[in-house]
Amino acid sequence: MFDDATTLPIGRDAVEAYRRDGYYIHHGLFDQSAAREAAEWLKTQDHASLAKSWTEQEPGVALAVLPAVHTGAHPVARLARHPTMLRVAGALVE
Secondary structure, eight states: OOSSTTSOSSOHHHHHHHHHHSOOOOTTSSOHHHHHHHHHHHHTSOHHHHHHHHOEEETTEEEEEOTTTTOSSSHHHHHHTOHHHHHHHHHHHO
């Protein structure tokens, strides 16, 4: 997907938009089957339990900060620690 370690996985305009807006949506980062598997897995979970085990709670925000989302063997963890995801996240916070 990327030519070498010095190539940004996203454009500079995306980084600027992230800094301005506070979020970044990358359509097509993962194939649809991986994203669908993660979504279906999330739908079958007890969301209150996930919030307590995965997040640092903020008032009024059920899943605000996900410090442990990358742990485990579930589909969401596999996406969270995928090398491409990590490169995009790294580019955003550089």
